[in-house]
Amino acid sequence: MQTPKATGFQLDIAADLHKWRTFLAIGELGSLTRAALFLDSNQSLLSRQLNALERECGARLFTRTGRGVELSEVGRRIFPQVRALLADAEQLEREIRGEARELTGRVTLGSLPSIGHPLVGRLFTEVRSRHPGVHLKILEGSSGQVEEWLADARVDIAILYRYGASLPEHEQALATVDSYLIGARGDTLTTAAEVPFASLHELPFILPSAPNGLRTALDAMARQERITLAPAIEADSLPLQKLLVEQERLYTVLPLHAVWQEMQERKLQAARIVSPSLQRSVSMAMARQKGPAKAVSAVAALIVQIVDEMAQRGMWRPSTPE
Missing domain, CATH: 1.10.10.10 (Winged helix-like DNA-binding domain superfamily/Winged helix DNA-binding domain)
Structure with missing residues (x-):
C-alpha cells in the first residue's frame, strides 16, 4: 500500500x-x-x-x-x-x-439628505429583520460628495438625483420625482395643487448655493422662462431650509418626500411646479470591487422594494409606467 x-x-x-x-x-x-x-x-x-x-x-x-x-x-x-x-x-x-448560509458584513450607503431621511429608517428595520448579520453604515452629503465617495469606493451603494432623460451607465432608475414650491402653513400661493413656474418670479427664497444640481436646473429654467429667482438666503442644510420656510415664511423648492412629515403635521404646504415642470430621477449605483457582494446585493434589493412601496404612498412616482 x-x-x-x-x-x-x-x-x-x-x-x-x-x-x-x-x-x-x-x-x-x-x-x-x-x-x-x-x-x-x-x-x-x-x-x-x-x-x-x-x-x-x-x-x-x-x-x-x-x-x-x-x-x-x-x-x-x-x-x-x-x-x-x-x-x-x-x-x-x-x-x-458560513456566509453562504447567512449574509454578513458591512454595507455602506451614500445618499443625499432629502432621499436618505425617508428611506434609511425603513431600510434599517428591514435589514435588521431579514439579515441580522449585515451592518449598515450611512454617509450623507451633497451630490458631488456622494459621487466622489462612489468613485473612491468609500460607499458600496450610492443614491443620487439625476436630471435629464438618460442615466449614466451602470445606474438603475428607482423613481421619478417632481419639484414642488414649498411654503408655510396658510400661504396662499402654495394652497393650490399646482403652481406655474412663472409664479416663482422674485419670490423670497431659501435655496442651496451653487454648485448644486437642483440650483443649477432652477437657474437654467429661470433664464429660459425669463424670470428672476431671488434667494433671500442660501443654505445647503435641508433642516434649515424647512425651518426658515416655516418660521420666516420664505419659499424653497424640494421634492415632495423631503417635506412629507412636515406636511402630515401641517407645518408646510407644497404645490407642484408646472408649465414647465422640473423633474429628476432617483438613481442607484454600486461601486465596483467593494464590500461583501451578497450583502450589498441584498441591501440593494431592499432599497428597490422600499422605494416602490413609497411610490404607492405618493412620495414619488415609479421610474417606469405600471
Missing part, C-alpha cells in the same frame, strides 16, 4: 495575503490616497507595505506618475494571478464563516 504524501507547498512572499490586498487596491485605483480610503487605512502605512512587498519581490511593482502610480511591467504580469488568489481566499473565508 502506497503511503499518502502531503502536498509540498512552500510559501514565502505569498504567505501574507494582506499585503497583496494592498497591491490589488493600489493597482485598481491608481492612487495610494484612494487605496487608503478604500481599505480604511492611511497612506503612510500603505506606502510602507508596498515598499516592503517590492523588497521581498526584488522588483518594482509600480511606477510613480504625476497623477499617482501605475503598474510596472512586473506588476501588470502578476496582477491577474494576485486577483485570482485573493478571490479564492475570500471564497474560502466565506465558506468557513
Whole structure:
C-alpha cells in the first residue's frame, strides 16, 4: 500500500495575503490616497507595505506618475494571478464563516439628505429583520460628495438625483420625482395643487448655493422662462431650509418626500411646479470591487422594494409606467 504524501507547498512572499490586498487596491485605483480610503487605512502605512512587498519581490511593482502610480511591467504580469488568489481566499473565508448560509458584513450607503431621511429608517428595520448579520453604515452629503465617495469606493451603494432623460451607465432608475414650491402653513400661493413656474418670479427664497444640481436646473429654467429667482438666503442644510420656510415664511423648492412629515403635521404646504415642470430621477449605483457582494446585493434589493412601496404612498412616482 502506497503511503499518502502531503502536498509540498512552500510559501514565502505569498504567505501574507494582506499585503497583496494592498497591491490589488493600489493597482485598481491608481492612487495610494484612494487605496487608503478604500481599505480604511492611511497612506503612510500603505506606502510602507508596498515598499516592503517590492523588497521581498526584488522588483518594482509600480511606477510613480504625476497623477499617482501605475503598474510596472512586473506588476501588470502578476496582477491577474494576485486577483485570482485573493478571490479564492475570500471564497474560502466565506465558506468557513458560513456566509453562504447567512449574509454578513458591512454595507455602506451614500445618499443625499432629502432621499436618505425617508428611506434609511425603513431600510434599517428591514435589514435588521431579514439579515441580522449585515451592518449598515450611512454617509450623507451633497451630490458631488456622494459621487466622489462612489468613485473612491468609500460607499458600496450610492443614491443620487439625476436630471435629464438618460442615466449614466451602470445606474438603475428607482423613481421619478417632481419639484414642488414649498411654503408655510396658510400661504396662499402654495394652497393650490399646482403652481406655474412663472409664479416663482422674485419670490423670497431659501435655496442651496451653487454648485448644486437642483440650483443649477432652477437657474437654467429661470433664464429660459425669463424670470428672476431671488434667494433671500442660501443654505445647503435641508433642516434649515424647512425651518426658515416655516418660521420666516420664505419659499424653497424640494421634492415632495423631503417635506412629507412636515406636511402630515401641517407645518408646510407644497404645490407642484408646472408649465414647465422640473423633474429628476432617483438613481442607484454600486461601486465596483467593494464590500461583501451578497450583502450589498441584498441591501440593494431592499432599497428597490422600499422605494416602490413609497411610490404607492405618493412620495414619488415609479421610474417606469405600471
